[in-house]
Amino acid sequence: MNKYFIRLTKSQQFIQLLSAVHVIIPYLFVLSFVFILLETYTYPGYLRKVLFINAATFSGLVVLLNFVNVIFSYLFTKKKNLVSYQDKLFFGMNRLLLPVFFFFSLLFEYLEKNNFPNYIFSNYHIHPFNFRLLMLLSIIVVAQENMYKCRKIVLSVVKARMKLEILLSIIVTSIFIWFSVSRLITLFIGVVLHGVYISQHPLLTYEQKMEKSISLFSYYSFVKDHTPTDSTIAVPPQMNPWLTEGNIGYTRYFLYPRHIISGVDPDIIPEGADYAFLAHGEWASPDGLYGWPRATVSAEVVWYFDRNTKVSTDSSDVILDWTSHPETRGSWGLIKLKEK
């Protein structure tokens, strides 16, 4: 037996371990990408349920393992360049995939912004955030690829007298760089998406921009156009489904200097109002009931406002009865109340 097996010293065993780890690292990186992709399709936390570790943590550990392995390899072996054939293959593939991940991150962000939050997941069952993780991992791999080739620099960082304060300084700087890079990616995506939008619509008016930002802006503008500045307007109570239009502070911003009043009972219009909102409700109603006011109202004029076409129609001298006029429940508009 001894003829075929040479007893290795501890340091030789350690070097062999380093080489073994180095061989499996590209496979671990591939596994990290696969894990993240798997969670992209299933849900974040899926792997934790199955393997007791989530994809991001696994990837982080692989990055750390590679980092430590490269440093020890340079410290304890005389290899000047760690890049092997399989490394070359892996790094080459990674460089090809990086623009793909970047493209999909941008695309998903664009689709979410232009449709609604959660659009990607609800249509394609894909968690778009994970593509940013893939991109970040890909960038880190590119950075580690450079570590493989730069023995001198790595050693200069690690071996520079190996003082603890220097090592800690490197860690502090690395943490800041790490977060700056991840922030830069988010920022860059934002710059591209918003930059494209701004360059495509440089001359939008204030009103057009507000309509894009504030869903009720056109309705508030309509109310503003149909009420004198010294009027008192009753709005629904601040409860579902009128959480937005029922918020006095919020609504006041768009209608000031008109006086806004509100009550707590949806069945009552507060006293002292000249006008009242005819509000369908911007939020989901837990009891499935929409429409305000829920009281019988004697109206001098009622304006119905179509928020899609922004066209209003009016009818004079009507009595609005919430129970017998169910069509008003689905409407937006304004009521000029009859003086009592």
Next chain:
Amino acid sequence: MIIFAIFGLLLICFLGWLYTSLIKPKASLFEKVSLSYLLGIGMFTFILFILNILGLKYTTFNTVIIYICLIVFALFVNKKLHFIKFKNLKLIVRSLIKKYKSLSKIDRISITLLGVILMWVVIYSCYWPVKDWDSIVLYDFRARMFLINGFMDTSIPESYLYGYPLLTSLAHMLIYMTGFQYPGIVHSLFFVSFVIIFFALVKSKMSLSLAIFWTLIFSLSSNLIDHAYMTYTNLAYVVYLVSGLFYMFEWVNGRNKSDLILASLLVGLSTWTRSAEPFWMIPIAMVVLVSIKEKKWLQIIWFSIIVKSFSKIWELYVKREMSIVAKSVTTVTKSSSAVPFNISEALNIQRLFEVGNYYFVNSILPSWPQYLNLFFVSVILFINYKHHKKINSIHLIILMFIIICLGVSIGGVFIFSLTFSEWKSIGGSLTRMMLFLGPLTLYISALVVSETFESNEKIWKKYFK
């Protein structure tokens, strides 16, 4: 209309420039540029407010007249005219371009990247109107109210309108007066000024390359860039408070009186943005300690007066206004959630754990890299002291300051938990309140790490040769 807004902002900067030159004539160009905006907009809005209390309406005409008076006053006091002449400006631009060209490739890339980030923040804020909830309900609403009314509308029976001082609201109003509809530019310029002031101050303490590197990191990782897109008061508060602290540290380091004046004004202006936070007390305590040691009693008095005067005048104003609207005011806080102080609750261990957990979840967890780095920096300082018997006193003071701030915030949360039954429901507010720790941590990290690298320069050079 953007032309008028830029012109208006330049006029405000000019005013700030005159006063900055008066306070610190030898300030560097970068310092003067950023301080001219911060002091200009802060002081001008405060003076507008004082005159409004005395009965002067907020109108465009009145604003222009007040501006001219302030300029004349500044020119009268500052006879040496320390502002840039156009010939000098040309020279300065040329020398900056020359300097840029002489930089290394990586420095030039960093500066370009920094420029792109800052420009993007300004472009974004000039494009989008105010759309953030709190701003619509309060900050920007008050600006629109002032434009229409010229005064605070006392017919609105809500104490909420008086919840925060008026700096941002009046700044928005000034932008609206120029006909420009996008007051977000004010906030993005706060961010730009803050980045420039950081660069100006670290540049004098480390090599230019390291200063550029840390400024880039500062602009990206201090959590402030997200606030530059918003029209809230958090960014302005952090910018004034931390800039004031930077100048206070400069004063501790060099005992230059002009730094202390700048510190007092900037910390004071932070209370003109948000007056409820208690962090203005810590610089006062620090000045008291240093002044007692040096037996400079007068210093304590004028520093405290300047810092406190902004919030005190605001408090007196709120008191007066509240007495007018008192009958209909909805004092939500006191009626629904305020609870009497209970000593047995204060000694309850369970409560301590709850507060600790709350603080951990809402302050440490969202910004854990800051806390981690703060820990590492403390270890570096400890090693320097233990092994080399050397410690930079200013680093130690900054670290002590941060630790005191942490203590004050934890204590504040604890007291809040005893006096407010729904204390757990506003975790986001705690996260935003502790926003100022990010730039402070980065500042001390930049100083300590750069010093460590630079003191081992020979070793680095040997390896990188």
